[in-house]
Amino acid sequence: MPLLARTVQAPLHIEVRRGAVANLGTILADGRISAGGDVAVVVGPGLGEQIADLIRPSLGSADVYTAAGGTLDAAIELADKLRSRHYDAVVGIGGGATVDTAKYAATRWAIPMVSVATSLANDGIASPVASLVNDGIKGSYGVHIPIAVVVDLDFVESGPDRVNRGGIGDVISNISALADWELARQVRNEPVDGLAASLARMGAEAVLNHPGDMNDDGFLTVLAEALISSGLAMAVCGSSRPSSGGCHEIMHATDALYPGTASHGELAGLGALFCTFLRDDRRRFAEMSACLRRHQLPRTPADVNLDEEQFVRVVEFAPRTRPDRYTILEHLEMTPTVIAEKLAEYDTAVAAG
Template sequence: MPLLARTVNTPLVIDVRRGAIADLGSLLADRRISAGGEVAVVVGPGQGERIAELIRPGLGNADLFTVTGGSVDAAQELGEKLHRRSYDAVVGIGGGKTIDTAKYAASRYAIPMVSVATSLANDGIASPVAALDHDGGKGSYGVHIPIAVVVDLDFVENGPDRQTQAGIGDALSNLSAVADWELAHRVRAEPIDGLAVTLARTGAEALVNHPGKITDDGFLTTLAEALILGGISMSVCGSSRPASGGCHLISHALDRLNPGLGSHGEQVGLGALFCTFLRGDLERFGQMASCLQRHGLSTTPAELGLTDAEFVAAVHHAPRTRPDRYTILEHLDLAPDAIGERLANYVDALREHLG
């Protein structure tokens, strides 16, 4: 019999709304993740007490753990604590560092993990990857995709705008990452996964065309769904390909050459816009530039705090950060002088489009 379908790992639950954390106990029981609330709740510093009060009525049997730093050491330490008791699930509540720490620790001991996001800074809320610091810098580690993904818009709304802006840049960058994957497929016959492409691009398309502001529930819901779809797309194809192209290579280069400059989302947003210009897709370039400017993200190196020379150096160095990934940067293989010329043309195109 021919294979007519495939099985895809996705979360059992995706819940994006206000008040989601307070209803966490009911959600876990209704979906048979934990009927009795025997879970480990992992939170970051600063908000643990508030979260504990919200979840206590529905998760009276939960143990609360506080983690800091988002490092491999913190994740391993958490894993050792989790190993001392039998838990139905690990519930990571917080931002990217807290969730990635919980994902890594839960995967290490084969415990289902529930991702509860209080910010929308990146697609790690639903991805099969944990980005953690280690002695040599920062690494990405494969983990199991969360069994449930919850986003509480009350917490997102009350968080820093810069976190939400970073999430916008990260989600929009999927448009560039998918275009790079399609380029590698055409030029090098690299296998491509149409379902992963569809998921990553659909969420980003909805975001780039959304007229709302970061204070609107409708826009925040669309952003959350775009980040979740980006994370699931990576699980579908088994790699970060649909969410990481030349945009991310530029960001990795900036981290090495100009550390501490901007957030991951800000950097990949700028990188995606520049890569889109390099591909000559001016219609998409205009859409992305308008969206980034509308939400207060950088569209030029200067707005990110870089000189033109620093940005050129980062673009030239970018392919070395991941030699196995073919993108528009490897395809054009531009020398620094040529990158500088393209950058000048890019800035002119921005002025013409944005005014």
């Protein structure tokens, strides 16, 4: 008998709205995650006190832990603290570093984890991956997908605009990642998961063509849902393939060679635009370039303070960051001289757009 369905891990509850943090107790109770508020709340050092004051009325039984740094050591230290008593769930409230620390710590003891995002920097808010720094190098660690994902638009609106815009770059990079996946199918017969690809593509297309900006609740909601959809795409296929191709190889290479250059989303967007140019997909290149320009995101190496020599080195090094992944960068096998020539053509094309 053929297999007629498959089981997919997904959050039980997803909510994107204003005032979510203040009403967290009600959200957890309505979602049947924690009726009595016996949860461990993990906050970052920046918003810790403000968040603690907001949740106390509805989560009086919660223990609040502060996690800083987004490191593997911090996540392991938090995991040790979680053994102090039984918790219905671990609730990570904050940006990517705080949420990823909470995801990893909760997974260590198989405790359900609730992701409460106060920024829209990348698709980690709903993914089965935690990005943590270990010995100065950022690595990706497999974790349980959050049991619930909540985005508080009040905090997003009041947060750093540049941080939130980075999520746009991360989402639209899915378009480049999916093109790389299709290339791998054509060249290496790599299987493509159609459901995962659809989830990753729908969110990217919605953000790419949305006329709103970061001051528009409608646009923020679409961006938040696109990031969540991207995380679900990774959970569906069991890897980051639908959301990570040559674009993220460039991002990881930049982080390795020139740490602190720009954010995850900014570099993913730049990498996606460059890889799309390498594919000579003029329609997609124009659409992505226009979107990045409209949202004031980097489009050239100079925009992130990298000179030609540095970016050539990044692109040359990029395939080594994901040796098992086939993308346009592996397909072209460019020498440093060819990369420099392509970069000059790319800069001209961006300027013309």
